Amino acid sequence: MKNRQERAVLWDLDGTLLDSADNHWQAWRGALAELDLDLSRENFLDTFGQRSPAILDLRFPFLEEPEKTRLLDSKRKRYRDLTEHEGLFPGAREWLERLKDSGWHQAVASSSLRNVIEPTLEKLGIASFFEAIVAGDDVIVGKPDPEVFRAAAKKLNVSPDRCVVVEDAPAGIEAARRAGMRTIGIRSAHFDLEADFLADSLLTLPPDAFDRVLFSL
Template sequence: MKAFLFDLNGTMIHDMDYHTSAWQHVLQTELGAQFSWEELKPQMYGKNNEVLMRLFGPEKFSEPEMECLSIIKEARYQEEFLPHLQLLPGLAEFLKQANERGILLAIGSAAIPFNIDFVLDNLHIRHYFQAIVSADDVTLSKPHPETFLKAAEQLGVAPRECLVFEDVPKGAEAAQRAGMQTVILTTTHQVEEFTHLHNVVHFAPDFTDPFMQRLL
């Protein structure tokens, strides 16, 4: 493989519970909406406005209202998660080794630039990535393949030469539709949730898994 494409949330950092917690807090305090953890967790993918539309329907909020709720939610998320911000075990060394071997690296995430910058700049890893595709850079979120196809295009490599690192079925499906194989980090979903996908080459709890070294 000439390039590694990384999802961010749940793949590079273990933060999905903090996103769920932030949404739960904001929806309750700002809207008085009582969603249980079990109701919210399956909705934690895609852009923030897509999350709101899945929860409340497409007609509930205007674009400015959704943008306002999104800003409040992201501020809450960053405040709660910052003391715990760290890369998954083994990822720092994996990025360093991939970079030394000339493997191109990109981020393809449904996160907004505000959150991507929060991670890259606080952890001082921006210099590893030659391309970053965020929620603001695509029209259609995962499972549409646009995110990963744009990342490959920015790197100048063919989709078949890219390996995707993901943690959710929708992301793995996006990789499959882009013609890319994927390694799944089992931070947020169980192995059996990916059985309908045929592009998964390995499941790993983190980047200390011996399989990761074989990729280099």
């Protein structure tokens, strides 16, 4: 049975906690160049937050499976080579600490692969803040399907209506809504997010933002 007294924050990773959008785009461009293809930044941002196979199917539906496999392998390798230059967005660590001290459960619910998420959290020194991780390879269908958020809430044993999702992408906001959760949208790349509460950055979130979203709306 879900615990209706507890409360949880489910964090997207890329573009929300982690300043990684440019590295993902550059990794895509490098991999696509191997097949004389390209991806504009606008088209990249429109799909940022979705799983890589879904992005390929949407943007390059004409590719054969061997080409898709080669591209995905190349993109993942290129991205890993770039991750040493990534860091947290300003305010991220402070919010993780504040929420933990206030008794909120926290989980990562991301489209990235587990073998990318776990070393990234360790490298940044924030792994201990999260009681659960649900990665893109843990679910059958990625965002905007709600499976990733429902799975995270289940791992935390917190009812969906007691969860606040922090996202930067339209697909993530839609997934959270379909899961029956409240949403905070961080406009790091998208300015038209249909979230319950919007902020330009984690630094501009008011101190009572999470309580306000969960209890006051």
